[in-house]
Amino acid sequence: MMPVMTRWLDPDEQRTWRAFLTASRALMDTLDRELQRDAGIPHAYYEILVRLSEAPERRLRMSELAESSGSSRSRLSHAVARLEAAGWVRREDCPTDRRGQIAHLTDEGFAKLAAAAPGHVEGVRRHLFDALSPTQVEQLRGISEVLAERLRRA
Amino acid sequence: MMPVMTRWLDPDEQRTWRAFLTASRALMDTLDRELQRDAGIPHAYYEILVRLSEAPERRLRMSELAESSGSSRSRLSHAVARLEAAGWVRREDCPTDRRGQIAHLTDEGFAKLAAAAPGHVEGVRRHLFDALSPTQVEQLRGISEVLAERLRRA
DNA sequence: GCGCGTTAGTTGAACTCTCAACTAAAACGG
DNA sequence: CCGTTTTAGTTGAGAGTTCAACTAACGCGC
Numbered sequence: 410m411m412p413v414m415t416r417w418l419d420p421d422e423q424r425t426w427r428a429f430l431t432a433s434r435a436l437m438d439t440l441d442r443e444l445q446r447d448a449g450i451p452h453a454y455y456e457i458l459v460r461l462s463e464a465p466e467r468r469l470r471m472s473e474l475a476e477s478s479g480s481s482r483s484r485l486s487h488a489v490a491r492l493e494a495a496g497w498v499r500r501e502d503c504p505t506d507r508r509g510q511i512a513h514l515t516d517e518g519f520a521k522l523a524a525a526a527p528g529h530v531e532g533v534r535r536h537l538f539d540a541l542s543p544t545q546v547e548q549l550r551g552i553s554e555v556l557a558e559r560l561r562r563a
Numbered sequence: 564m565m566p567v568m569t570r571w572l573d574p575d576e577q578r579t580w581r582a583f584l585t586a587s588r589a590l591m592d593t594l595d596r597e598l599q600r601d602a603g604i605p606h607a608y609y610e611i612l613v614r615l616s617e618a619p620e621r622r623l624r625m626s627e628l629a630e631s632s633g634s635s636r637s638r639l640s641h642a643v644a645r646l647e648a649a650g651w652v653r654r655e656d657c658p659t660d661r662r663g664q665i666a667h668l669t670d671e672g673f674a675k676l677a678a679a680a681p682g683h684v685e686g687v688r689r690h691l692f693d694a695l696s697p698t699q700v701e702q703l704r705g706i707s708e709v710l711a712e713r714l715r716r717a
Numbered sequence: 718g719c720g721c722g723t724t725a726g727t728t729g730a731a732c733t734c735t736c737a738a739c740t741a742a743a744a745c746g747g
Numbered sequence: 748c749c750g751t752t753t754t755a756g757t758t759g760a761g762a763g764t765t766c767a768a769c770t771a772a773c774g775c776g777c
Contacts, residue, residue, distance in 0.1 A: 415681035416688050425700055426687055428707035430610075433587045434633050435714035445735085451763070456584075472725065479588050484764060486727055491762090508725045508772045527569040533580055534570050540713040541706060546579055548702040552695060553582035559694040560589035599765085605733070625756060638734060640757050645733090662742045662755045 436536055443532045448525035453480060454488055455529065458497065458514065458522045467514035470503065474512055497521055590690055597686045602679035607634060608642055609683065612651065612676045615668035622667045624657065651675055 418426060441452045448455070456478045461467050469477070475485040489512055492498040497518030503509030514522075538546060572580060595606045602609070610632045615621055623631070629639040643666055646652040651672030657663030668676075692700060 415684055417684055418687065418692075421704075422692060422700070425704040425707065426691070428704055428711050429691075431633060432707040432710035432714065433591070436710060437587070439714060442735090453763080470725090475726095479585060481765075482726065483728085483766075487763075490727090503725095506725080506773075508770095510726065530569055530571055533572065536714060537580065537583075537710070538572075538576060540709055545702070545706050545709070546576070548699070549706055550575075550579040550582055552699050552703050552706075553579065553586040555694055555699070556586035556590060556691070557582050560586065560593060560690060596765090607733085626754085629756095635735075636756065637736075637758085641733075644757090657755095660743075660755080662740095664756065 439536055440529070440532050444525065444529055447528045448521070450525070453478070453484070454492060455522075455525065456480075457485070457488055457492070458518060461498065461512060461514040462519060462522055464514075467519065468501075468511050471510045471512060492518065593690055594683070594686050598679065598683055601682045602675070604679070607632070607638070608646060609676075609679065610634075611639070611642055611646070612668065612672060615652065615666060616673060616676055618668075620667075621673065622655075622665050625664045625666060628666055646672070 437452065444450060444452050444455055450458075457474065457480065460474055460477045461469055471485060471489070472482065474480075474489075475482050478485070480488065489498055489500065493500060495518075497515055499513045499515055501511045501513055503511050541549065591606065598604060598606050598609055604612075611628065611634065614628060614631045615623055625639060625643070626636065628634075628643075629636050632639070634642065643652055643654065647654060649672075651669055653667045653669055655665045655667055657665050695703065
C-alpha cells in the first residue's frame with residue numbers, strides 16, 4: 410500500500426534502524442556460519458530439529474512444525490526431505506487426517522542435535538547475552554515479544 | 564570451539580532468545596516479502612542501492628559497498644552482476660588500483676530506488692517503530708549498537 | 718450426500734546465497 | 748628488483764528459499 414505522504418525516518422530512527430539491521434544480520438550470519446561449520450546444517454534446520462525434539466514422542470504435524478519453527482510450508486517440505494535423506498527425520502502418515510504428515514525425529518537425528526547444541530548455545534551466549542547487561546536483556550525480551558506478537562497477526 | 568561445560572540458557576534467557584529469533588525473523592521476512600512484491604528486489608539489493616545512492620557521485624568501491632551493505636564479497640559480485648543486467652548499476656574500472664571496480668548507481672537505478680523507498684520506509688515504521696514505545700526504541704538502539712560493535716570485531 | 722471453499726502438503730523452476738577455488742594486481746621484505 | 752604474501756574481485760557449483768501451481772482430502776451448508 411503506497412502512502413500518500415511518506416512518514417520518513419528521522420535521524421534517530423534511521424540510526425536505530427540501521428544499527429538493528431546490522432546487528433541482527435551479523436548475529437544471524439555468525440550463528441549460521443558456526444552451525445554450518447560445526448554441525449553441517451543451517452540454522453533453520455537446527456530450529457526444526459529443536460522443535461521436534463521438544464514435542465511429545467518427538468513427533469509433530471508438518472503444519473505445526475512449520476508454524477513453530479518459523480518456516481513456510483514449502484521451506485519445511487524441502488527441509489524435511491533433506492533431513493529425511495540424512496536419516497535424522499522420518500515422515501509418517503497421520504492416522505486422523507489422511508492429508509496429514511507427521512515428522513518424527515529419529516534417534517540418529519536426536520543424537521546429531523545433542524552433539525550440535527552445546528556449541529550453538531555457547532555461540533548464542535557469547536554473541537548475544539555476554540554482550541548485554543542484565544537490564545538490556547530484559548529490555549530486549551520486552552521489545553521482541555511486542556514485535557513478535559505484532560507480526561504474528563500481520 | 565567446544566566448551567567443556569556448556570553454559571546452557573536458563574528459562575528466562577531461553578524465552579528472550581526465542582522471542583528475539585521469532586521477532587527478527589518475522590520482521591525481516593515481512594519486509595523482504597513486501598519489497599519483493601512492490602519493487603521486485605530482495606532487501607539485500609535494496610540495501611546496496613541505498614548505500615550507493617548516499618555515496619559521493621553515487622559511486623563506491625566494491626569492497627566498501629560490501630562492507631557498508633553487510634554483504635560478503637561474493638554475494639555483492641553476484642548481486643551487482645544482476646543489478647547491472649537490470650541497468651540500475653554500472654561497473655567501472657578504478658583509476659588508482661587496477662584490481663579495483665567501482666559500482667555506479669545509474670539514473671535509472673536511482674529512480675527505481677526512489678520509487679521503492681516510500682513503501683519500504685512505511686513498512687519499517689509500521690512493523691517496527693509503531694509497535695514500540697519511544698523508550699523501547701531508545702533501548703533497542705542501545706542494544707543494537709552494542710551488538711553490532713561486538714560482532715564487527717568477531 | 719453433494720458441491721464448494723478451505724486446508725495440508727508437495728513440487729519444480731527461478732533466484733539468491735555460500736563456499737572454495739581462482740586470477741590479477743598491489744604491497745611488503747630483503 | 749624479485750619472490751612472497753595480501754588484497755580485490757569474480758566465478759561455478761552446490762545448497763537453501765521463494766513463489767505459484769498443483770493434488771488430495773476435509774468440512775461446511777443445504
